[in-house]
Amino acid sequence: MQTKLIKIDADDPNKEDMREAAEIIRSGGLVAFPTETVYGLGANALDPEASKRIYAAKGRPSDNPLIVHICRFEELLSIAKEVPPQAEKLADAFWPGPLTMILPKADIVPRETTGGLDSVAVRFPSDRIAQVAIRMPNHPVALALIDESGCMIAAPSANTSGKPSPTEAGHVALDLDGKIPMILDGGPVGIGIESTIIDLTEKVPMILRPGYITKEMLEEVLGEEVRIDPGIIASDSTKKPKAPGMKYKHYAPKADLVLVEGEQEAVVAEINALVREKQAAGLKVGVVATDETESLYQADYVVTIGARSDEDAIARHLYKILREFDDWNVDAIYSESFSTPRIGQAIMNRLMKAAGHQVIHV
Ligand code: AMP
Ligand code: MG
Numbered sequence: 001m002q003t004k005l006i007k008i009d010a011d012d013p014n015k016e017d018m019r020e021a022a023e024i025i026r027s028g029g030l031v032a033f034p035t036e037t038v039y040g041l042g043a044n045a046l047d048p049e050a051s052k053r054i055y056a057a058k059g060r061p062s063d064n065p066l067i068v069h070i071c072r073f074e075e076l077l078s079i080a081k082e083v084p085p086q087a088e089k090l091a092d093a094f095w096p097g098p099l100t101m102i103l104p105k106a107d108i109v110p111r112e113t114t115g116g117l118d119s120v121a122v123r124f125p126s127d128r129i130a131q132v133a134i135r136m137p138n139h140p141v142a143l144a145l146i147d148e149s150g151c152m153i154a155a156p157s158a159n160t161s162g163k164p165s166p167t168e169a170g171h172v173a174l175d176l177d178g179k180i181p182m183i184l185d186g187g188p189v190g191i192g193i194e195s196t197i198i199d200l201t202e203k204v205p206m207i208l209r210p211g212y213i214t215k216e217m218l219e220e221v222l223g224e225e226v227r228i229d230p231g232i233i234a235s236d237s238t239k240k241p242k243a244p245g246m247k248y249k250h251y252a253p254k255a256d257l258v259l260v261e262g263e264q265e266a267v268v269a270e271i272n273a274l275v276r277e278k279q280a281a282g283l284k285v286g287v288v289a290t291d292e293t294e295s296l297y298q299a300d301y302v303v304t305i306g307a308r309s310d311e312d313a314i315a316r317h318l319y320k321i322l323r324e325f326d327d328w329n330v331d332a333i334y335s336e337s338f339s340t341p342r343i344g345q346a347i348m349n350r351l352m353k354a355a356g357h358q359v360i361h362v
Pocket of ligand 2: 156157165
């Protein structure tokens, strides 16, 4: 299959291009498109065959459900069996935006979209199979595509399963060229990590995936306690995460990645010592540094993720950097850790998974 890569002006999407993309969605095909979080791989959420194409293109395990993207709050009423008052509050505060809600699903949503295939029914508690994840993205191209196609769009991140999520159209092309008919290139994304997922089917609302919208922000709007799924904090597999996708070793670069945590000076010394050790064994080594520490490292590749004080930049650059190390074929990567105040939890959740929870404390 020939993949058409179309440049789209995010502020003023070309009508003709959007019509063509929408036509692909309506006829059951796949279109990769930019959102404010990461690039998504979209298909008509109510068409089971279209959903299956997403799993095939990504090599995604069939028990890992898709998020349905909408462009009007009212659409929620047609795909969710119940809309609790909490959903309305959160929608008012954060939609369109990087927040996904888990709600009981209505019958029109096929189980192919929610990961509810026969095989999934075995792996999932029944309450979860009946849920659908819903998000209203805050990106003109994404919204135009949903609107123009007249479809609600099921879309996971537009990467091959297990690779870092794409934050530029070029990343999508590397993974999916020849496998999908169209990529809409709206330039680099703004946020760079996936949406926060909140489960509203739980008695106490529960964060299944940390993201740009934090626990504190959610609690303030809801006026009640929000919990974090214990399964995503555990570094071992003793507790299963409630979002099926969180159990996979995602975002893994090809090289072995180890995080080093502690005071800046000690971290730099430790990483430099580790690099020397690996290089002595004939290996090629990369380091993830910050603007402040970049010049202090000696390694084959030293990359800065941004200024330590700029959390948003760290989130935006994370996946791109992990992909770069893949291109350079390094054997080992050492990274500083980024437990920054606001979105540090979301950043570290991604990094820890990429590192397979290998952390050295100094
Ligand atoms: P991605 O689209 O790649 O960002 O992945 C979507 C994430 O949402 C995965 O971790 C899924 O497991 C999770 N998800 C989607 N639908 C549900 C659901 N109904 N219940 C729990 N998690 C879900
Ligand atoms: Mg993904």
